[in-house]
Amino acid sequence: MPGGPLVPFTREEELIAGCARAFEAVDPEFARQFSRLAEHGLLDLMSRPGKAAGAFQVHLHASGLPFVFAGGVGRHEDLLTVLHEGGHAFHALACAADPLIWNRHPPIEFCEVAGMGMELLAAAHLRAFYDADTCARAARHQLEQLVLFLPHAAAIDAFQHWVYTRPDEARERAARDAAWLAQHRRLCQGVDWSGLEADRAALWQRRLHVFELPFYYIEYAIAGLGAVQLHRRALAEPAAAVADLRRALALGARARLPDLFAAAGLHFGTDRSAVRRAAAACRELLDL
Ligand SMILES: [Zn+2]
Numbered sequence: 649m650p651g652g653p654l655v656p657f658t659r660e661e662e663l664i665a666g667c668a669r670a671f672e673a674v675d676p677e678f679a680r681q682f683s684r685l686a687e688h689g690l691l692d693l694m695s696r697p698g699k700a701a702g703a704f705q706v707h708l709h710a711s712g713l714p715f716v717f718a719g720g721v722g723r724h725e726d727l728l729t730v731l732h733e734g735g736h737a738f739h740a741l742a743c744a745a746d747p748l749i750w751n752r753h754p755p756i757e758f759c760e761v762a763g764m765g766m767e768l769l770a771a772a773h774l775r776a777f778y779d780a781d782t783c784a785r786a787a788r789h790q791l792e793q794l795v796l797f798l799p800h801a802a803a804i805d806a807f808q809h810w811v812y813t814r815p816d817e818a819r820e821r822a823a824r825d826a827a828w829l830a831q832h833r834r835l836c837q838g839v840d841w842s843g844l845e846a847d848r849a850a851l852w853q854r855r856l857h858v859f860e861l862p863f864y865y866i867e868y869a870i871a872g873l874g875a876v877q878l879h880r881r882a883l884a885e886p887a888a889a890v891a892d893l894r895r896a897l898a899l900g901a902r903a904r905l906p907d908l909f910a911a912a913g914l915h916f917g918t919d920r921s922a923v924r925r926a927a928a929a930c931r932e933l934l935d936l
Pocket residue numbers: 732736759760763764
C-alpha cells in the first residue's frame with residue numbers, strides 16, 4: 649500500500665477484536681456472529697510453525713457454525729483476508745438453517761460477493777487498527793486493488809482458454825509466456841512494467857487456479873462486479889443495502905445466480921454495459 653507497509657496487529661486477540669469493530673460498523677449482528685465464532689474457538693487466524701499456508705472458511709454442518717482458517721503475521725493483507733473470510737462465514741450462518749445441505753452451498757460467484765463485498769464494506773472501518781488518515785488510505789487502496797484485479801482476472805481467464813484449446817502450443821514454455829503476455833498487455837494497461845518484463849511474463853504462475861482449477865477464476869471477476877455495486881449502494885443507503893444482502897445470503901442455493909444478485913439489490917451481468925457500470929461506480933467512489 650502507498651505510504652509504507654502497515655503493521656495493524658501482532659496478536660490474534662487484537663485481530664479478532666479489531667475485525668469485530670469493523671463488522672460492527674457495517675452491521676452489529678455481523679459483529680455478534682463473529683464474536684460467537686471466537687468464543688467457540690472457530691477462528692484460527694495466525695501463522696505458526698507447521699501450520700499450512702492459505703486461508704479459507706468451511707461450514708461445519710453438524711454444528712451449523714463456520715470455521716475460519718488463516719495465516720496472519722500482522723500485515724494489512726492478513727487483516728483483509730479475515731474480513732473476506734468473515735463475509736463467507738456470515739453467508740454460511742445466513743443459510744445454515746436450510747434443511748437441505750446442498751441449499752447451504754450457494755453459487756461460488758455469489759459466495760465471493762459476500763467475501764469481496766465484506767472486504768470493501770469493512771475496509772472503511774478499521775479505526776481499531778489505524779488513525780483516520782490511514783483508514784481512508786486503506787479504504788481507497790482496497791477499491792484501487794479491485795480496479796486492478798478485474799482486468800487481471802480477465803487476462804487469467806483468456807489465458808486459460810488459450811491453454812486448454814491449444815494444448816500442443818501450451819506445452820512450450822516460450823509460447824505460454826508469449827500467450828500470457830499478449831493477454832496481459834491487451835487487458836492490463838496503464839501500469840509501467842519497465843525492467844520487470846521477466847516478472848510480468850511469469851505473473852500467471854502466481855495463480856493456483858491455472859494449475860488446479862481450470863476455468864475457475866472468472867467467478868471472482870463476476871463477484872467483483874457485484875461487490876463494487878454493493879459498496880456503492882452501502883454508502884448511499886447502508887441499512888437497506890445490508891438488509892437486502894442478508895436476505896440474499898439467506899437464500900443459499902435456493903435461487904438462480906441472477907436472482908441472488910437481484911435479491912441483494914445488485915445487477916448481474918458480465919457484458920460491456922455491466923463492466924461499464926462497474927467502472928463508472930469505481931470512478932465515482934475514487935472521485936476521479
Ligand atoms: Zn472468497
